[in-house]
Amino acid sequence: MWGGRFADGPSSIMREINASIPFDKKLWRHDIRASLAHVAMLAEQGIVEAEDATQIINGLNQIAQEYEADGIAENLDLEDIHMHVEARLSEIIGPVAGRLHTARSRNDQVATDFRLWVREAMDMVDDALGSLQKALVDRAEEHADTIMPGFTHLQSAQPVSLGHHMMAYYEMISRDRSRFSDARKRMNESPLGAAALAGTGFPINRENTASLLGFDEPTRNSLDSVSDRDFALDYLMAATQCSLHLSRLAEEFVIWASQPFGFVKLPDSFSTGSSIMPQKRNPDAAELVRGHCGRIAGAMNALVITMKGLPLAYSKDMQDDKPPVFEAHDLLGLSIAAMTGMVAEVEFSGSRMRALAETGFSTATDFADWLVREAKLPFREAHHVTGAVVSLAEEHGCGLADLTLEQFQAIDGRIHADVFNVLSVDASVASRSSYGGTAPDQVRAQVARARTALGREK
Numbered sequence: 001m002w003g004g005r006f007a008d009g010p011s012s013i014m015r016e017i018n019a020s021i022p023f024d025k026k027l028w029r030h031d032i033r034a035s036l037a038h039v040a041m042l043a044e045q046g047i048v049e050a051e052d053a054t055q056i057i058n059g060l061n062q063i064a065q066e067y068e069a070d071g072i073a074e075n076l077d078l079e080d081i082h083m084h085v086e087a088r089l090s091e092i093i094g095p096v097a098g099r100l101h102t103a104r105s106r107n108d109q110v111a112t113d114f115r116l117w118v119r120e121a122m123d124m125v126d127d128a129l130g131s132l133q134k135a136l137v138d139r140a141e142e143h144a145d146t147i148m149p150g151f152t153h154l155q156s157a158q159p160v161s162l163g164h165h166m167m168a169y170y171e172m173i174s175r176d177r178s179r180f181s182d183a184r185k186r187m188n189e190s191p192l193g194a195a196a197l198a199g200t201g202f203p204i205n206r207e208n209t210a211s212l213l214g215f216d217e218p219t220r221n222s223l224d225s226v227s228d229r230d231f232a233l234d235y236l237m238a239a240t241q242c243s244l245h246l247s248r249l250a251e252e253f254v255i256w257a258s259q260p261f262g263f264v265k266l267p268d269s270f271s272t273g274s275s276i277m278p279q280k281r282n283p284d285a286a287e288l289v290r291g292h293c294g295r296i297a298g299a300m301n302a303l304v305i306t307m308k309g310l311p312l313a314y315s316k317d318m319q320d321d322k323p324p325v326f327e328a329h330d331l332l333g334l335s336i337a338a339m340t341g342m343v344a345e346v347e348f349s350g351s352r353m354r355a356l357a358e359t360g361f362s363t364a365t366d367f368a369d370w371l372v373r374e375a376k377l378p379f380r381e382a383h384h385v386t387g388a389v390v391s392l393a394e395e396h397g398c399g400l401a402d403l404t405l406e407q408f409q410a411i412d413g414r415i416h417a418d419v420f421n422v423l424s425v426d427a428s429v430a431s432r433s434s435y436g437g438t439a440p441d442q443v444r445a446q447v448a449r450a451r452t453a454l455g456r457e458k
Contacts, residue, residue: 018079020319026117030114032064034116039053041209042099042102047102047202047204048102052099055096081113104192104193115190119188119214129336132340133454135343137167137447137450139344139348140163143162143350144444146162146163147161147350156359159357164438167443167450172245179242180242183235183238190213192213193209196313198222198223227314227318229307239329240293243332243335246339247292250290253283253342264349266286267346269345285338288338289335357425358425361394361400363423364389365386366423366431367422368383374416375412375415389403392411
């Protein structure tokens with residue numbers, strides 16, 4: 001390729017460091033698709049003869065069939081997927097293949113291919129996250145009445161519905177999907193035709209190629225077109241935040257599956273055993289999802305650092321943009337699939353959850369609210385009285401509902417027998433009926449809303 005400028009060939013080290021075909025071969029479908037759109041436009045504009053364009057199109061379609069059947073034979077001398085396609089095209093149709101590269105550069109070519117790949121990746125992630133949301137909604141509806149302890153600082157705080165807990169992750173995933181959706185809209189512009197950095201003197205029609213490739217419009221600045229990798233960074237940042245949410249749910253499954261908690265039994269299909277301890281059931285899938293989060297965040301950080309100091313326009317550093325995105329996408333896909341499977345198949349122990357929800361004075365806030373509502377105490381005073389009652393129950397080694405009315409009244413005479421109506425975990429959960437609260441009716445309302453939203457996607 002460089003014979004017109006360089007007398008000597010590259011060293012073996014240069015060949016290896018310069019070649020991107022080991023990883024950018026993933027782009028072969030997108031490269032051929034963009035080339036088909038480009039040559040169709042060249043023919044329409046009269047830049048390439050119709051007969052030549054037909055040969056090129058037939059040759060590209062043959063290459064696609066070959067790659068689909070047999071993969072790509074990597075040749076480091078050809079550097080990247082673009083030159084592999086062009087070289088094979090030359091073997092098939094001869095010198096006319098050279099007309100394909102008219103009015104474009106590998107700079108706008110790779111920017112286009114990579115955008116097509118990332119756009120497709122975003123659609124795949126969105127579909128997968130939709131399946132995870134459906135699993136979460138199904139389990140939330142099933143367990144709208146199942147009571148579990150709600151935690152702050154991993155200390156028992158207030159009883160909540162397990163369904164409410166599942167719907168919290170539904171909301172997180174909704175935000176993840178919105179981030180991918182926003183990024184997709186923002187990146188859906190075609191850089192094809194920007195050429196190396198300054199545009200081209202050929203009378204091309206960039207609106208035509210943008211439309212053929214499913215982009216909303218062409219990019220507006222040729223320098224930015226070939227040097228922009230914001231779309232890849234947007235993908236990685238959305239992937240990182242999504243993986244954080246998956247990791248939080250995975251961590252809860254790890255904790256809940258431990259014997260001290262005993263909230264869940266993870267399915268055999270997502271667990272492993274021990275090589276030495278036959279009784280073990282290890283939550284390896286959940287732990288790996290948790291671990292993948294670090295690698296995805298690392299991929300995001302890698303591309304941020306690669307791009308942080310690059311002057312306009314294209315620099316060879318940008319060849320390293322694809323490996324972190326490819327790795328993050330593979331890891332994220334595995335993580336979503338694993339969490340979807342675990343959510344759908346996990347066995348929840350409602351009795352164990354309820355038993356722990358009844359410990360730790362989890363209805364103390366309900367008692368304080370009752371004092372405000374029924375005894376007309378200011379909340380801060382009610383908080384103080386409740387603290388004294390909790391201390392008394394702790395001294396006696398019992399729950400709040402196990403204290404006698406006389407014991408309550410010894411602390412504050414304004415307490416009367418109706419207080420026992422608010423001290424059970426069932427009453428506590430049922431009372432949290434504000435919009436978005438944990439009351440079963442509210443959980444079911446949010447489940448119905450979610451099912452409507454998910455149904456609109458079909």
